[in-house]
Amino acid sequence: MYGYTGKYLRINLTTGKINVELLNEKNAENFIGGRGLGTKMYMDEVDPEIEPFSEDNKILFVTGPVTGISAPAGSRYMVVTKSPLSGTIASSNSGGFWGPELKFAGYDLIIVEGKSEKPVYIYINNEHVEIRDAAEYWGGLVTDVTNRIKEATDPKAKVLTIGPGGENLSLIASVMNEKDRAAGRSGVGAVMGSKNLKAIAVRGTNKVEVYDKEALMKTYKESLVKIKENGVTGSGLPTYGTAVLVNIINEAGMLPTNNFQLSQFADADDISGETLADKFLIKNTACYGCPIACGRHVRIGDGEGGGPEYETIWAFGSDLGINDLNEIILANHMCNEMGIDTISAGSTLAAAMELYQRGYIKDEELDGMKLEFGDAASMTEWMRKTGLREGFGDKIALGSYRLAESYGRSDLSMSVKKLEMPAYDPRGVQGQGLNYATSNRGGCHVRGYMISPEILSLPQALDRFETKDKPVWTKIFQDLTAAIDSLGFCLFTSFALGADDYAEFMNAATGMNFDGESILKAGERIYNLEKLYNLEAGIAPSEDTLPPRLLNDAIEVGPSKGRVHELGILLPEYYSERGWDSIGIPTEKKLKELGID
Amino acid sequence: MNVEVRLFATLRLNRFKKDFMEVAEGSTCNDIISIIGIDVNDVAILMINGIHSNLSDFIKDKDIISIFPPVGGG
Ligand code: SF4
Numbered sequence: 001m002y003g004y005t006g007k008y009l010r011i012n013l014t015t016g017k018i019n020v021e022l023l024n025e026k027n028a029e030n031f032i033g034g035r036g037l038g039t040k041m042y043m044d045e046v047d048p049e050i051e052p053f054s055e056d057n058k059i060l061f062v063t064g065p066v067t068g069i070s071a072p073a074g075s076r077y078m079v080v081t082k083s084p085l086s087g088t089i090a091s092s093n094s095g096g097f098w099g100p101e102l103k104f105a106g107y108d109l110i111i112v113e114g115k116s117e118k119p120v121y122i123y124i125n126n127e128h129v130e131i132r133d134a135a136e137y138w139g140g141l142v143t144d145v146t147n148r149i150k151e152a153t154d155p156k157a158k159v160l161t162i163g164p165g166g167e168n169l170s171l172i173a174s175v176m177n178e179k180d181r182a183a184g185r186s187g188v189g190a191v192m193g194s195k196n197l198k199a200i201a202v203r204g205t206n207k208v209e210v211y212d213k214e215a216l217m218k219t220y221k222e223s224l225v226k227i228k229e230n231g232v233t234g235s236g237l238p239t240y241g242t243a244v245l246v247n248i249i250n251e252a253g254m255l256p257t258n259n260f261q262l263s264q265f266a267d268a269d270d271i272s273g274e275t276l277a278d279k280f281l282i283k284n285t286a287c288y289g290c291p292i293a294c295g296r297h298v299r300i301g302d303g304e305g306g307g308p309e310y311e312t313i314w315a316f317g318s319d320l321g322i323n324d325l326n327e328i329i330l331a332n333h334m335c336n337e338m339g340i341d342t343i344s345a346g347s348t349l350a351a352a353m354e355l356y357q358r359g360y361i362k363d364e365e366l367d368g369m370k371l372e373f374g375d376a377a378s379m380t381e382w383m384r385k386t387g388l389r390e391g392f393g394d395k396i397a398l399g400s401y402r403l404a405e406s407y408g409r410s411d412l413s414m415s416v417k418k419l420e421m422p423a424y425d426p427r428g429v430q431g432q433g434l435n436y437a438t439s440n441r442g443g444c445h446v447r448g449y450m451i452s453p454e455i456l457s458l459p460q461a462l463d464r465f466e467t468k469d470k471p472v473w474t475k476i477f478q479d480l481t482a483a484i485d486s487l488g489f490c491l492f493t494s495f496a497l498g499a500d501d502y503a504e505f506m507n508a509a510t511g512m513n514f515d516g517e518s519i520l521k522a523g524e525r526i527y528n529l530e531k532l533y534n535l536e537a538g539i540a541p542s543e544d545t546l547p548p549r550l551l552n553d554a555i556e557v558g559p560s561k562g563r564v565h566e567l568g569i570l571l572p573e574y575y576s577e578r579g580w581d582s583i584g585i586p587t588e589k590k591l592k593e594l595g596i597d
Numbered sequence: 598m599n600v601e602v603r604l605f606a607t608l609r610l611n612r613f614k615k616d617f618m619e620v621a622e623g624s625t626c627n628d629i630i631s632i633i634g635i636d637v638n639d640v641a642i643l644m645i646n647g648i649h650s651n652l653s654d655f656i657k658d659k660d661i662i663s664i665f666p667p668v669g670g671g
Binding site (some may be wrong): 230231232233234236237239240241243245246247251252253255269273274294309356444445449451452455456458461463491492495502558559560 | 602604605606607609614642644646647648649663665666667668669670671
């Protein structure tokens with residue numbers, strides 16, 4: 001096979017058996033790789049009703065066909081398993097360097113199954129694969145463990161690891177790679193922790209064979225020009241990173257503040273991408289093969305390291321009523337070291353603050369700590385306690401839904417399917433709200449990033465308050481994103497590239513025969529497969545919804561004043577656009593058309 | 598009439614973050630942009646009082662005009 005290595009590893013932590021198996025070409029053609037292929041292989045092997053922490057559950061680390069080849073930002077790999085947070089399929093996506101290195105070692109993916117009796121890590125050095133004792137790393141923080149495992153294996157090895165969050169089975173635990181790149185969402189780090197698997201170090205020195213080198217180089221060069229010439233990828237993202245959104249979203253009156261009680265934050269500029277660049281930025285960083293380099297390397301206290309993304313700044317900033325960017329950077333760093341997701345952690349802290357504000361959480365539960373909107377000083381300590389599940393941190397570690405539910409107020413959890421929703425108030429942006437409600441992993445912004453047309457006017461401007469045309473746009477964005485995630489590209493390339501470009505990369509890399517339309521079709525197939533998984537796993541169709549606050553309570557002040565989310569209007573049209581029945585179940589006809597049996 | 602102009606990202610460089618301007622009745626966003634000396638090609642998003650608007654839209658007394666270059670994220 002070309003583009004793919006054609007092989008994958010199956011590692012059983014119960015028996016210690018390690019096998020190399022061959023990739024099924026038909027599956028690769030139908031489900032591409034990454035998110036799609038991972039979901040297909042996971043579904044073929046694991047009972048959908050499995051308890052996520054059971055020994056019989058499996059966890060897959062999956063690259064795509066462009067991961068590690070000459071493709072811009074072909075940096076991605078995905079962690080696929082059942083989410084312990086939401087119970088949905090989890091495909092947690094990360095850039096960095098680990099995914100490409102796995103391909104260089106000769107594998108498209110790893111299936112980890114079983115459960116080790118004691119803490120272990122896996123070391124892959126091309127064809128040599130070992131399960132090693134990890135007793136000395138258990139309990140360790142992410143940076144330290146990454147450094148020590150490199151010392152113990154190969155300084156050039158790429159390391160993914162969980163922090164204490166994953167070890168302690170926090171439902172919002174992430175998998176970190178190269179210290180500050182996170183497969184953050186859906187609690188996948190806890191599934192690693194449940195298997196006593198601390199880390200996977202990979203060293204690879206092979207090249208990935210592609211089908212048509214010349215065609216690939218041509219497509220690569222053309223795409224680099226498009227990326228450089230595009231205002232967002234060529235200048236906006238490199239200069240300010242994703243945090244440039246703080247001011248835009250705030251100006252539009254849809255920057256969730258104090259757990260979505262407000263939609264505008266008076267001090268937004270203090271925590272903006274512009275302020276981050278002015279006061280903290282040391283240099284940009286890039287994932288493997290990325291010409292965009294949106295990453296922020298910043299001052300952190302007396303040291304330096306990975307800086308916060310837009311979503312993180314929102315989660316620890318306006319959503320907590322906090323205007324202190326220095327403290328936000330420290331909280332982000334603590335989450336990275338603990339291996340917990342910044343979006344879910346911040347949003348859960350916001351729910352806790354509202355529960356406290358409304359008198360549900362009492363001071364006696366807080367070990368003398370404060371839990372008030374605007375209190376920056378306690379935030380990093382709350383994150384430490386969450387990672388270690390100390391005191392009240394034990395409750396934050398379960399995510400906002402379970403926290404709010406335990407006080408009888410699950411409605412105060414700003415989540416969809418128990419996954420915390422990021423930084424855009426759906427009442428001010430109808431398409432994005434529809435995407436949140438229908439995303440197959442719950443409240444996720446990057447399953448169909450409707451902010452692009454509705455706020456950024458890309459590729460064309462859509463009126464953010466309108467419901468008309470949003471279902472069809474949302475479907476197309478979701479399908480294209482599923483394909484991009486499966487190919488192994490960073491989603492940010494899509495500001496400059498389109499389905500036809502992705503098809504050209506796919507064809508040059510693999511020798512398969514795609515065009516823009518069939519790329520979108522593959523995306524649709526993947527989207528439907530994920531939906532089927534969720535139904536089989538017991539996620540009721542009625543969970544395609546938003547928190548009641550967003551459906552019933554109009555925004556009180558600011559540019560989005562008077563708005564609620566119009567899901568009741570959007571959802572039936574969306575289902576019909578998808579060829580699903582009236583409650584959102586894929587029809588036989590649709591599944592047949594997509595070749596899903 | 599008096600309006601508030603807010604600039605963001607690279608448009609702030611060598612200019613300002615926020616300024617109040619006296620402009621003639623019947624002015625459009627285009628007029629504001631040429632007074633400040635911003636190239637129209639550098640304007641990707643324009644809002645009047647937080648609502649997406651066009652260069653040719655008229656402005657009123659006390660309006661807030663927010664101007665952004667091409668930016669994105671996620
Ligand atoms: S655009 Fe940013 S997140 Fe995407 S690959 Fe490049 S550096 Fe990584």
